[in-house]
Amino acid sequence: MATPLEKAHKDPESMKARILAVACRIFGEYGFHGTTTRMIAQEVGIDISTLHYHWGEKKDLYEAVILDINKDLGQKLIDVEKIIHGLPLSERMAIAIDTMTDYFFARPEISNIMLFRYIAKTRDNVDLRVPEFTADIARSMGLTRKSPHHTPPRAMLEVLAVMNAIHNFISGENFFRPMVNLEREEYIKTVKETLKFVLIPAFVQREGET
Amino acid sequence: MATPLEKAHKDPESMKARILAVACRIFGEYGFHGTTTRMIAQEVGIDISTLHYHWGEKKDLYEAVILDINKDLGQKLIDVEKIIHGLPLSERMAIAIDTMTDYFFARPEISNIMLFRYIAKTRDNVDLRVPEFTADIARSMGLTRKSPHHTPPRAMLEVLAVMNAIHNFISGENFFRPMVNLEREEYIKTVKETLKFVLIPAFVQREGET
DNA sequence: GTTTGCTTCCATCAAATGATGGAGAGAGTA
DNA sequence: TACTCTCTCCATCATTTGATGGAAGCAAAC
Known part of the structure; x- marks a missing residue:
């Protein structure tokens, strides 16, 4: 059985997916070190802790972006x-x-x-x-x-x-x-x-x- | 009359030139945000304050690298x-x-x-x-x-x-x-x-x- | 209504990072 | 020797940045 988080991953409206989409764009513009988790969170309109809640470390999010x-x-x-x-x-x-x-x-x-x-x-x-x-x-x-x-x-x-x-x-x-x-x-x-x-x-x- | 610093700029053995050469390499490998002044200084074998003494802000050094x-x-x-x-x-x-x-x-x-x-x-x-x-x-x-x-x-x-x-x-x-x-x-x-x-x-x- | 589980935010921390002031070393000069 | 000038480092600061704990919100289940 998929956890809610796993299901959310598929739904493009879900918070997790929205973060991924924004992260993809920002990482693409500024690169890994040029991007801060705060930049991504602000663009999504959420707190950084929400970002970390869904994706863990910055590096993990970056890897998710690459795989995506x-x-x-x-x-x-x-x-x-x-x-x-x-x-x-x-x-x-x-x-x-x-x-x-x-x-x-x-x-x-x-x-x-x-x-x-x-x-x-x-x-x-x-x-x-x-x-x-x-x-x-x-x-x-x-x-x-x-x-x-x-x-x-x-x-x-x-x-x-x-x-x-x-x-x-x-x-x-x-x-x-x-x-x-x-x-x-x-x-x-x-x-x-x-x-x-x-x-x-x-x-x-x-x-x-x- | 050229100041000692200006003269040093031409001499590839000078500290200023050595910093520039290393900065060029490190900025090239890691990009602007991926590079820290400490990384450059350490590679040259000097203190960061020496680096700032010769080149001012990180941004100034980066611009110097590009021009060079x-x-x-x-x-x-x-x-x-x-x-x-x-x-x-x-x-x-x-x-x-x-x-x-x-x-x-x-x-x-x-x-x-x-x-x-x-x-x-x-x-x-x-x-x-x-x-x-x-x-x-x-x-x-x-x-x-x-x-x-x-x-x-x-x-x-x-x-x-x-x-x-x-x-x-x-x-x-x-x-x-x-x-x-x-x-x-x-x-x-x-x-x-x-x-x-x-x-x-x-x-x-x-x-x-x- | 209460409980439960998921989500979000606020407050906060520790480390990293850019940057500076000031002391001291050293060379050259009077 | 005393003075000046350049260069270097140590100590330190303020800010940024990645990351977390815990409280609060909220909806669904009981």
């Missing part, structure tokens, strides 16, 4: 994979880039948290076993044909290059958009064009060579 | 530009990617700090007018031929895509290298190959079309 966005991201990747399955490579990539870019722009916390995990150390080590999708994406992109059950380093890095290129434009919006002086919609559109222009030709060209 | 790496990066870009000037596009890009990747791997703090600035907010706003090189790189890559005195948004984003792709692999080394299970040297080599493979064809192909 990872679950969401994994589901999204499965959805996209279904849509693009069977299409020619150039279309597969174009649709995947469009779809994932829209998704990340709608939930920039995800890109933020992913990048923070990649580049930032944490004083109190928040190391946590989280499912990694890079190898799956490599398979989905057809980069593992020669060795279906093993993902070569080169294929992994190619996937990371693509994914991170997307993340960067989402997480860097506050910095880049003033640089290029575009409205939000126009920025998103140009980002998509740029990503497709830069990322697709290499893969299509290689495919044609075989 | 920016100056260095600007000089490096000028050097590279000289080397690749006049070569065909594909060679220009290959050499630039190789050279810049080596440079950032040798000084990962630069990639770290750049990415931190792009993606992370700071509670106490550290906003600071720093020269931006994106437009210059766009010019150097020949992306502004149609409008030599204005850099279109699209060209800016293309440059950012290229530069950030490099930064990501350097800053993400701690995260990515265990994923692909490569020794450092092998990782660097594969990163370079991957970057050149992913980034060059798009630009070369477009050039051929005109």
Whole structure:
């Protein structure tokens, strides 16, 4: 039997879920050390002790955030994979880039948290076993044909290059958009064009060579 | 007449310069809020008051770090530009990617700090007018031929895509290298190959079309 | 109405953190 | 020697921050 707390976790209106959602956003903006439990509590409109009551230590909440966005991201990747399955490579990539870019722009916390995990150390080590999708994406992109059950380093890095290129434009919006002086919609559109222009030709060209 | 402190700033053995170098590394690893003045002082082997004596507030030191790496990066870009000037596009890009990747791997703090600035907010706003090189790189890559005195948004984003792709692999080394299970040297080599493979064809192909 | 269990807030604490004043060490100079 | 100037450290402070105990609120169960 699920405890009330466990049930509450599923209900997006529940306090526990509301805290998680806000924590996700704030951690994404300021990083682990840049975020204080008080910032999150204030944004939710509650006392910090309520926050600690639901999630325990700050580190625990942060881990919950990571697991949460990872679950969401994994589901999204499965959805996209279904849509693009069977299409020619150039279309597969174009649709995947469009779809994932829209998704990340709608939930920039995800890109933020992913990048923070990649580049930032944490004083109190928040190391946590989280499912990694890079190898799956490599398979989905057809980069593992020669060795279906093993993902070569080169294929992994190619996937990371693509994914991170997307993340960067989402997480860097506050910095880049003033640089290029575009409205939000126009920025998103140009980002998509740029990503497709830069990322697709290499893969299509290689495919044609075989 | 330069004060002793000003003179010291130039001497890399001086206390002020030693603090700056360590601060650069630590801020790069942990970000602004993840870094404490005590961490820096301890790494240098001095008291925090000595650190404050030379650099004032934490924020001032951080700004000094940003200005310092920016100056260095600007000089490096000028050097590279000289080397690749006049070569065909594909060679220009290959050499630039190789050279810049080596440079950032040798000084990962630069990639770290750049990415931190792009993606992370700071509670106490550290906003600071720093020269931006994106437009210059766009010019150097020949992306502004149609409008030599204005850099279109699209060209800016293309440059950012290229530069950030490099930064990501350097800053993400701690995260990515265990994923692909490569020794450092092998990782660097594969990163370079991957970057050149992913980034060059798009630009070369477009050039051929005109 | 009373009891029970879950949730929330107030008051408070201990540790971490940014920052400073002032004493002392040391080198150079008169 | 006495003086000055620069640099460094020790002691200390005020604030921020993560965290907790306990009282109060509140709804459902008895």
